[in-house]
Amino acid sequence: MKQIYTYLFLSLSMCCQISIAQQTGKWGDQGDGTFRNPVIAADFSDPDPVRVGDDYYMVSSTFESYPGVSVLHSKDLVNWKIVGAALTDLVAVDSAYSVKRMERYNGGAYAPTITYHNNTFYIYVNLYTDGFYVATAINAKGPWKSRYIRDKNGKPLKVTRWSDPCPFWDEDGKAYLVSSRPGRDYWYSYIFQMSADGTTLLDADSAHLAQSNVLYQYPDGGTVISPYHSSEGNRIFKRNGYYYLQHIEFTNQGQGEGTYIFRSKNLYGTLPDGSPGKPGVPGKYDVHVVEKVTSRDNLRLPGQGGYVSTPEGQWYWMGQFTKDGAEGRPPCLLPVTWIDDWPVIGSQINNMEGQMAWQLPKPIDGYPTSLPHGSDDFDNKQLNLRWMWNHQPRNNRWSLNERPGYLRLHAFPTVDKGGFFKAGNTINQRYMRSDTVVVTVKIDIDNMADGQNAGLAHFNGGKFYASIGLVMHGKNNKRLKYESNGKIVDGNRLESGQKTIYLRTCVGFDNMASFQYSLDGFNFTTLGNHYKLTPANFRGDMIGIYTYNDNADAGFIDIDWFKYDVSNN
Structure with a gap:
């Protein structure tokens, strides 16, 4: 391996002036058993983690970049390494991703989720201008096989502006997908029934979902989870017999800007007579407010992200801050405390509200510091995955x-x-x-x-x-x-x-x-x-x-x- 001569690199403090700000530029593993948020001070936006055994994986948005949807691996939730990507032929989706056009700025692959079911990794992502997509792999490093999700008639869901999908498999083997459709008047989250193999939405029709600014109707448009405007950042999971559906609202036309968790013993909520809601006839949910804000400048906790637990039963939240910094929307890691079967994100909990913590003990100690990006001497025959x-x-x-x-x-x-x-x-x-x-x-x-x-x-x-x-x-x-x-x-x-x-x-x-x-x-x-x-x-x-x-x-x-x-x- 050829040497990278150290004399080229002057003292970092001499090369640049360091600005003292509210938060320093220290982040990630501090080498003393603690870490500082963000865990990665880079644009790994819309993070979603999952644990498989004692390994952790995370996906993030890539928008116009190639390959699409970065896949990272960690052993401690703090030190991450890029191990692959889910979408390796974006031109097959649309030629707008090619060097002949380069037309996917402010679009592309964003807000993915990753899960592990039946010995298979699944990544769901909405390509903002191209439709619903799913990628599967036996190994998170790949190879990944990607395809359009199909509607109930077998047609690819090539619909625009749908966002933030999240899958869920119940104990009975039935599968579901939640997603949102931003719009002027009907910006809601919907839950769809999905085939057991995770490739088909059973109560979705592509022509119906292609419409703009309408309230989508069952059995062609899934079921509205909640009649609250501007909901995105969808998450769905189950714990202790409760179904949890979480989303973010971006305007005051709903419950107000903030993050909300819906909970019920029934997936579709509970009807007034106590019976379970069902597709097309949803009931009500109990609601817990994670955080309510008036603007992104007042964000106290990192928002859009996902939950993950350790083998010992400790829960964490990996979410992003949206503060318009040069690092984009970096992932932050916070502990989750369960109180009366509600997840409370953050530290110093008071009245069911947690606070942001910038420095915390590592969830799992003993693993070396690593960064997802770094130097390269191009000696390998294949391009490093960090590029x-x-x-x-x-x-x-x-x-x-x-x-x-x-x-x-x-x-x-x-x-x-x-x-x-x-x-x-x-x-x-x-x-x-x-x-x-x-x-x-x-x-x-x-x-x-x-x-x-x-x-x-x-x-x-x-x-x-x-x-x-x-x-x-x-x-x-x-x-x-x-x-x-x-x-x-x-x-x-x-x-x-x-x-x-x-x-x-x-x-x-x-x-x-x-x-x-x-x-x-x-x-x-x-x-x-x-x-x-x-x-x-x-x-x-x-x-x-x-x-x-x-x-x-x-x-x-x-x-x-x-x-x-x-x-x-």
Whole structure:
């Protein structure tokens, strides 16, 4: 394995200024038997965990990124590693995910759930513009087999804007799925009867569910769980004879903004005469308010997420904060206390309300610290699972084999010359907001072609970006450039014999990024202005390597290594 020279990486405190804020940039495993929230300070949004034996798995949203729906593994609920992804052919779903279109910003795969039933992993996800999807695997690492969920007539549920599905298998083997359909007037959660194999909704009709802004009716549209507006973040499970259905409300048209748990001894609630509700004729549920807020700025507890228990019977909640930080919506872990058969999330419980806790003992001690993202020297024959692509890549235009020990990215035109967000084969990892983050990449630029652009970038879900890189003019004219949302600051022209460039970004907890370059790996020079990292379209910041050429399908770069330094404990 080739060495990544340590002299390239200056003291983190010298490279960036650290901003003192309400919460420090310390997170995850602290190495002393405790952890700090968030457990991962990165955009693993809409987290949903499950335990299988003494192993824990979690899924998160990926939206336009490829592969879709990240799958992570942990032994202690704190240290996580990406082990796979559920959707590995998004273009088969819709060509909008391809490098020929790149049209799934603010859409794609989001709010998945994972469960384990009958020796099989199931992941349910709504593709916002494409419909209901399910993926199954015997091993969480894959391979995953994905397909559309079908309606009662056997037709694929290719319907838009449905969200947040969650499955449930009862003791009698019958299966159900809850999901929401955001809309202007009828934004409710519905429960559907599902086939035992989890692939068909038995009281859903695709034509009926394709309608917008209507109250969906049984037996073609499932059964309304509750007549409360703006419900999402659905969860369904059973404990001690009670059925629990949880959701979030985002407006004051229902019970008010907040998180609510519905409970009944009957899945469809209880009718006024005490008999069980049934499909199409739901009864009432007892309701517990987890948290009621007036705005996301007042969030006290992490919201949308899922419950998980340890083998010893301890319960935890893995949820996200939605605070519009550069890290997006990171997962946080809190204990759950059962009081009168109600789950109470948080610590320092008073009057059935828990409080947020930023530092807690690890649920399970004894496992080493690990991060889901990190450095890469590209020595392996397969791409490390920590990497993602901006939309599905053009696979014949990147390689780990053409030059062993390097990641080669070939340049080709952007979609309709649409600039950075239409540049295919941009490869990235999620930004982990910390006290200090330093990312340095070494790139061989000797084979760039006229018109080719290449560099290191911060970007979010399709709106804002900044990069440091270079552009090739003519045969031997390479010029450095800094670019921020289309505005360019030109840098120096490189000497014709310069074959290697070192690019770096330094970020403090204040989310201010500084871009630097070096010609020798020792001396770094700042180029451009400080750039404020921001989220957009439900995505946090990502750090990526890009190249494109609007003149022709020509030129390539070889990435020697990618160094990701994080100070977080």
